[in-house]
Amino acid sequence: MTDINSSKAPKPVKVMIGLPIAAHCFPAETVEALLNLKVPPSMFARVVSGQAVDKARNYLVRIALEQGVTHLFFLDDDNPPPPETLGRLLQADKDIITVPILTRNEPYTPCIFKKVDISDKTKVPGYVHIEKIDTSGGDVVQVDACGMACTLIKREVLEKLYPKYEGSPFAFTRDTIDPPVDGKNKRDMSEDVVFCERAKKEGFTVWCDTAIRPKHYSGYKYVQFNDSMIL
Numbered sequence: 001m002t003d004i005n006s007s008k009a010p011k012p013v014k015v016m017i018g019l020p021i022a023a024h025c026f027p028a029e030t031v032e033a034l035l036n037l038k039v040p041p042s043m044f045a046r047v048v049s050g051q052a053v054d055k056a057r058n059y060l061v062r063i064a065l066e067q068g069v070t071h072l073f074f075l076d077d078d079n080p081p082p083p084e085t086l087g088r089l090l091q092a093d094k095d096i097i098t099v100p101i102l103t104r105n106e107p108y109t110p111c112i113f114k115k116v117d118i119s120d121k122t123k124v125p126g127y128v129h130i131e132k133i134d135t136s137g138g139d140v141v142q143v144d145a146c147g148m149a150c151t152l153i154k155r156e157v158l159e160k161l162y163p164k165y166e167g168s169p170f171a172f173t174r175d176t177i178d179p180p181v182d183g184k185n186k187r188d189m190s191e192d193v194v195f196c197e198r199a200k201k202e203g204f205t206v207w208c209d210t211a212i213r214p215k216h217y218s219g220y221k222y223v224q225f226n227d228s229m230i231l
Helices: 028-036 053-066 085-092 155-164 191-201
Strands: 014-021 042-049 071-075 096-098 112-117 125-129 140-143 150-154 173-181 184-189 206-209 215-218 221-224
Touching: 014 053, 042 053, 053 071, 053 155, 053 191, 071 085, 071 155, 085 150, 085 206, 112 140, 112 191, 150 155, 155 191, 184 191, 191 206
Parallel strands: 014 042, 014 071, 096 206
Antiparallel strands: 071 150, 096 150, 112 125, 140 206, 173 184, 215 221
16 A cells, blocks of 8 residues: 655545445455555554444444554445545544445435435435535535445534434434325434444535545446536
């Protein structure tokens, strides 16, 4: 692996790459991408396999805090990142920053989200995919929530959320909607969106760097963010 220096960092950068994987192995192309990733001088990786994704992410947060890292870099096994990914995300210096990885299934939309109200009476928030991203202000854009498949998180976020949520900042939730919307009385949210919502409540921000475009394996092919998805 090739070292990089992060001149913007106020203290030495120490990154843990956290890989939650459903099986007990991952694609050779992801291994190659990890070996080619440009990384800071202090970096290590931890793999959690065969666990529910929320439990795996929470365990990786615990290890990251115990090991005194400055950043936790989540990476899914089916999203081989370009070599410059980690260096560019570090240089952005954001609380939480992701990249636009597409969903595995059609219509292949970016796993980044905006917050909307799904009930006029109770203002229960929901989240919808941002299908086209406005980059008129630059490649790095602020969003409301994101997937964690290729996401860098600062230690300060983990230090705040891990104890507050008793070791489970990542969690699937089913919140009650009253009155029901379209016949549904529960708001189902994935563990990554829940984490982002909790982080935003504490004053942290979520961003996406549209210039970094990892592949996402979908069956026997891969899908990838492209310029047609930019406003």
